[in-house]
Amino acid sequence: MKSAQTIANDVRDGSSSAVAELQRSLARIAERNDELNVFLYVDVEGATAAASAIDERRSRGEDVGPLAGVPIALKDNLCQIGIPTTCSSKILEGWRPPYSATIVDRLIAAGAVPVGKTNLDEFAMGSSTENSAFGPTRNPLDPSRVPGGSSGGSAAAVAADMTSISIGSDTGGSIRQPAALCGLVGMKPTYGLVSRYGLIAFSSSLDQIGPFAKTVGDAALLLEVIAGHDPLDATSLPEPAPSLVAHVNDGMAGKRVGLVRELYEGADESVVASVRAAAEALREAGCEIVELSIPELRLGLSAYYLIAPAEASSNLARYDGVRFGRRVDGEDVTAMMEATRTAGFGAEVKRRIMLGTYALSAGYYDAYYGQALKVRTLTIQAFARAYAQVDLLLGATTPGVAFKFGEKSNDPMAMYLNDVFTIPTNLAGDPAVSVPFGRGEENLPIGVQLLGPPRSEAQLFAAARVLEIADGRA
Ligand code: GLN
Numbered sequence: 001m002k003s004a005q006t007i008a009n010d011v012r013d014g015s016s017s018a019v020a021e022l023q024r025s026l027a028r029i030a031e032r033n034d035e036l037n038v039f040l041y042v043d044v045e046g047a048t049a050a051a052s053a054i055d056e057r058r059s060r061g062e063d064v065g066p067l068a069g070v071p072i073a074l075k076d077n078l079c080q081i082g083i084p085t086t087c088s089s090k091i092l093e094g095w096r097p098p099y100s101a102t103i104v105d106r107l108i109a110a111g112a113v114p115v116g117k118t119n120l121d122e123f124a125m126g127s128s129t130e131n132s133a134f135g136p137t138r139n140p141l142d143p144s145r146v147p148g149g150s151s152g153g154s155a156a157a158v159a160a161d162m163t164s165i166s167i168g169s170d171t172g173g174s175i176r177q178p179a180a181l182c183g184l185v186g187m188k189p190t191y192g193l194v195s196r197y198g199l200i201a202f203s204s205s206l207d208q209i210g211p212f213a214k215t216v217g218d219a220a221l222l223l224e225v226i227a228g229h230d231p232l233d234a235t236s237l238p239e240p241a242p243s244l245v246a247h248v249n250d251g252m253a254g255k256r257v258g259l260v261r262e263l264y265e266g267a268d269e270s271v272v273a274s275v276r277a278a279a280e281a282l283r284e285a286g287c288e289i290v291e292l293s294i295p296e297l298r299l300g301l302s303a304y305y306l307i308a309p310a311e312a313s314s315n316l317a318r319y320d321g322v323r324f325g326r327r328v329d330g331e332d333v334t335a336m337m338e339a340t341r342t343a344g345f346g347a348e349v350k351r352r353i354m355l356g357t358y359a360l361s362a363g364y365y366d367a368y369y370g371q372a373l374k375v376r377t378l379t380i381q382a383f384a385r386a387y388a389q390v391d392l393l394l395g396a397t398t399p400g401v402a403f404k405f406g407e408k409s410n411d412p413m414a415m416y417l418n419d420v421f422t423i424p425t426n427l428a429g430d431p432a433v434s435v436p437f438g439r440g441e442e443n444l445p446i447g448v449q450l451l452g453p454p455r456s457e458a459q460l461f462a463a464a465r466v467l468e469i470a471d472g473r474a
Contacts, residue, residue: 001161004070004218008111011058011069018051018069022113025071028162029115036138038156040076041084042116047071050113065111067225072107073157073166076117077124078209079198080104087200088132089122091344095325101198102233103167103209103226110225115163118153122346123316124174124202126150127418130409131348139182141444145402148178151212155182158212165222166212171203172304173397173422175210176434180397180447183436185219185464186212190454191429192237194223195230203311204235206304206426216435216465220244223457247458248465253286256390257463262297263395263421263449271396274438274446279394281470282463290390296382299375300424305416306359306372307427313356319344351412379427387453392463396421397434397447421449431457435464437471
């Protein structure tokens, strides 16, 4: 599959066309979607019209944008006007948003062609896409294994060469974890860098939209297009989008990188070996490697499973059978809401709503939610102290390679533990990227994670690029 950068160049210089690139993408989807269950909806008509319009504009000599004619997949928790948007939940079945997310408008303005909506764990709660109401997505590298989650469909779309790039959302690891399990580059940007307007909320203080790609260059290009201030999101950072592509090859000479014990301890041996090899590759590129311990990070998972469910219990209150999607009738309004929510939500979503409601209830608020907020502050301070000493941090993305279906789905705790290395940065609001480095069991990909202070995306991509070259995928 051509990279997004190559597709855009080819479309811009006329050696290919947006329609030809779309047809290639649609053919690949037709070939593998029944087996892998990546797309919940493919917008053949809309995408074809968009691609034709780009070709027409190009033939008139117009600049068709940095993503000219690049087919792209969108996680199905992003609103695109008129296109079914389900969050992989029965409760939203049949709902078509009356507006588009800011990032969807930006992608279209940059020439990208949204081809469809990808599967996820219901409301982005999960690490395997097994929680989707519409069946799990399979990992294209080994269909007996999960692609990770919750953005499993977006990761699988790129891993299966259905599109060169895709969009996911990351609340506790949902971009980085599936990127690691599918052998891709995936970034969670600084909180506020990318507008959340039109992203269906899970945990608003943690949710961030970000890119999936096969190459660091493509991930940087995609993030550059979607980032930057948006007045429609009150938490949007005031600055314009940073320049990222121009810095991908800046290198890492003279930088200090902290290798964080809490971000790889307990991982499989092959994962620890990859993290150590990545540290060595950075050293060879001129970095100083400093071994660090940040004990506060051990508390991240527990704090996350109070804060995220607490926010979710509030955010999901809006699915009442009145305003969105599905309704199951009842004797009176209360019975109707109860029946709608009972039928509409899956087991994991109900578990989170109950956890969150409990953590916020009078008498328990201080002991649970209040304590978790204190841990969050400690996490922010601990990262800030680390970044006073080093430029970036290095660790594992996940404890192991892609796991088999059913391996963790009956044990919520085992599933939650998959995000133990990714969650701390969400609590802090800092950016982090997962980049493939080395291989594990059955030759499956391993992702290593680079973490940085707020707005360090350019440096993170430069470091990821060093690893991409060292891993022989340049
Ligand atoms: N797996 C984590 C959860 O279930 C993270 C999900 C996410 O980042 N959306 O909450």
